[in-house]
Amino acid sequence: MSLKYRINAPVSVGQFLHVLHQSGLSNRRPVNDLHAINGMLRNSNLVVTAWDQNELVGIARSMTDFHYACYLSDLAVSQDYQGQSVGFNLQVLTQQQLGEHCKLVLLSAPDANDYYPKLGYQPHDKCWVLPRTEVLSKRAYSSAMS
Numbered sequence: 001m002s003l004k005y006r007i008n009a010p011v012s013v014g015q016f017l018h019v020l021h022q023s024g025l026s027n028r029r030p031v032n033d034l035h036a037i038n039g040m041l042r043n044s045n046l047v048v049t050a051w052d053q054n055e056l057v058g059i060a061r062s063m064t065d066f067h068y069a070c071y072l073s074d075l076a077v078s079q080d081y082q083g084q085s086v087g088f089n090l091q092v093l094t095q096q097q098l099g100e101h102c103k104l105v106l107l108s109a110p111d112a113n114d115y116y117p118k119l120g121y122q123p124h125d126k127c128w129v130l131p132r133t134e135v136l137s138k139r140a141y142s143s144a145m146s
C-alpha cells in the first residue's frame with residue numbers, strides 16, 4: 001500500500017466526513033452540522049492528511065501557534081488502514097511542522113486512551129475543559145476559592 005501524505009492540502013467537507021465515518025470518530029464529532037464541519041476545516045491551520053489515490057484515509061487536524069502549543073483536535077484513520085502506522089505518521093508529520101519547543105496537546109477519545117501513552121504522550125492532571133453549555137461564572141470562582 002503506497003499512501004501519499006500531504007501538509008495543508010485542500011480537504012472538502014465530503015472528504016472529511018468520509019474519513020470521520022470510516023474511522024469511527026463520527027460518533028464523537030458534529031457530523032450532522034455541516035456548518036460546524038466546514039468551520040472546523042477552514043479554521044484549522046495545520047492539517048496533515050493521508051491519501052490512497054484520491055481517497056482521504058487519514059487526517060490529523062490541529063490548531064497551533066507553531067511555537068508554544070499545538071492542539072491536535074482530530075486524529076482519524078479509516079478502519080481499513082488502521083494498525084499500519086498511518087496515525088503515527090500523521091502525528092510525526094504534524095510534529096515536524098512545529099518549532100522545537102512546541103508541545104502537542106490533545107483530548108483522547110475513550111477508545112483511544114491507551115494509544116497515546118504508547119507513542120510517548122504523558123497524561124496531564126491539570127487539564128480543564130469548559131463545556132459550551134456552561135456559562136463562565138465568577139460565583140463558581142468565589143465558591144471554589146472559599
Ligand SMILES: CC(C)(COP(=O)(O)OP(=O)(O)OC[C@H]1O[C@@H](n2cnc3c(N)ncnc32)[C@H](O)[C@@H]1OP(=O)(O)O)[C@@H](O)C(=O)NCCC(=O)NCCS
Nearest residue numbers: 023076077082083084085086087088108109111112114115
Ligand atoms: C486511534 C487511531 C488514530 C490510530 O491510528 P492507527 O493508524 O490505527 O495507529 P498506528 O498504526 O499508528 O499505531 C498502531 C499501534 O497503536 C495501537 N493502537 C491503535 N489504536 C489503538 C487504540 N484505540 N487503543 C490502543 N492502542 C491502539 C496498535 O495496536 C498498534 O500498536 P503496536 O504497534 O504495538 O501493534 C485510529 O485507530 C483511529 O482512527 N481510531 C478511531 C478514531 C479515534 O479514536 N481517533 C482518536 C481520537 S482522540
